[in-house]
Amino acid sequence: MTPYAFMAEVLSEKYDVAREAISPEATLTELGLDSLTIVELLFDVEDEFEIEVPEERATFQTLAEAAALVDELIQAKGG
């Protein structure tokens, strides 16, 4: 599963975000996530892809930006 697909799945299944609202351009805030929910989501993403998102890199707004960062960290890990 790609990082984007995984995030879309968690948003929908765990946080009950409407599927039709989820798109690459959607920002996490637009999807109704507060800061605690965003760090929880990131925690699940880190677990899934066995990466750690450095705090200073967590500046993404949209799902696409978050997915790109996760892709980059997976590559850097040597995946």
Place this chain on the structure above:
Amino acid sequence: MGGRRVFVTGLGFVSPHGEDPAAIFERICLGESAIRMVRSGTPEFGADVPLASIEFEPGDRINRADQPFMARATQMAVVATRNALENSGLMADGRGPEEAGVYMGCGLGGAEILQRSYRTYFEQHTRRVRPTTVPLIMASGPASQVCMTFGIRGPAHTYTVACASSSVAIGEAFRSIRDGYSDVVIAGGAEAMLNDGSVAAWQAVGVIAKEQTDGSGAYCRPFDLERTGLVLGEGAATLILESDERASARGAELLAEIVGFGASSDAHKLTEPSVDGQERAIRNALEDAGLPADAVGYVNAHATGTLAGDPVEIEAIKRAFGAAAQGVAISSTKSMHGHLVGASGALECAITALALRERRIPPTAHLTVPDPACDLDCVANVGRDAPDLEIALSNSFAFGGSNATLVLRRA
């Protein structure tokens, strides 16, 4: 003491005997225990422990997106409160009365969440614990999430007074209405500390009931000579308290009246109870209610089934009641639902309200050989009708020496 009258107008349960008030009360009156021997913890370090656990799933009664932000005790509190608001007729479009206060008792908060974070740290050797750990551990989680879930905007207070937590919560809620600070309060308690780390800690205190030699499953037997200790339970109970004026104005069904609250401290020992402290709580409560001891027909005892505790409570009742002690019916329903610690006061107060309403006194289960040191009427094994029952007490006496007694009147 003067002031406004305070009525119970709704009851909600998530209990070892289920969630339906009538069914819970019936099972308890029949002496039916919800306590089972279960395997607690891991295969390597676990133990067989008698517990009153609940197969609890919030399902669609809590929004799916909110569930990850609630510890088990909080989920139970939210569902019990949903049940109470529906029972009271105060729920409208999933919202409760906005002006209400929320007074909740809880001992350990998110005990299982704390255990999970320590497991991560010590087993996986990482500081990477879940971001929700702190807000889920808080003992104030139940009160906060009740407010958020049902749109309640009055004061939200949490009382953490060990085994007396939710009796104190109800007592203070009663006072806030009686004294004119609130018109309606959601009061109760929640506890879910049956995670194995907490269970092991309770076992270490040396107060957990042992397996009975007859294999009867009668683990928790307050006032019995063969008693070996208490049984931990889990769950939540919520009472809707309303002023006389508010309840009358909306034609609410009155389930019971709260008429007094007394509290005291032993200033004695951490875990050793004191006759003096308990006697003063009972006396304070009766004085608060302006009632003589001989008006009381039933005492829902704190009695947990420990060797030390039960005779102390009986002695405290004897001293507080004087000659009237011989005529009062006393039972420990913990013999069936276990000790819910921070939720026990609320569960037992709710059961006491039902006893007044039904004029039926629940028994102390498994009371076969009465301890001579507990020689009052402890309503052995079989519930009984009490056609004249008007006044009842609910006692909660906590580790740390904090004592609380509530006085209820039939409505």
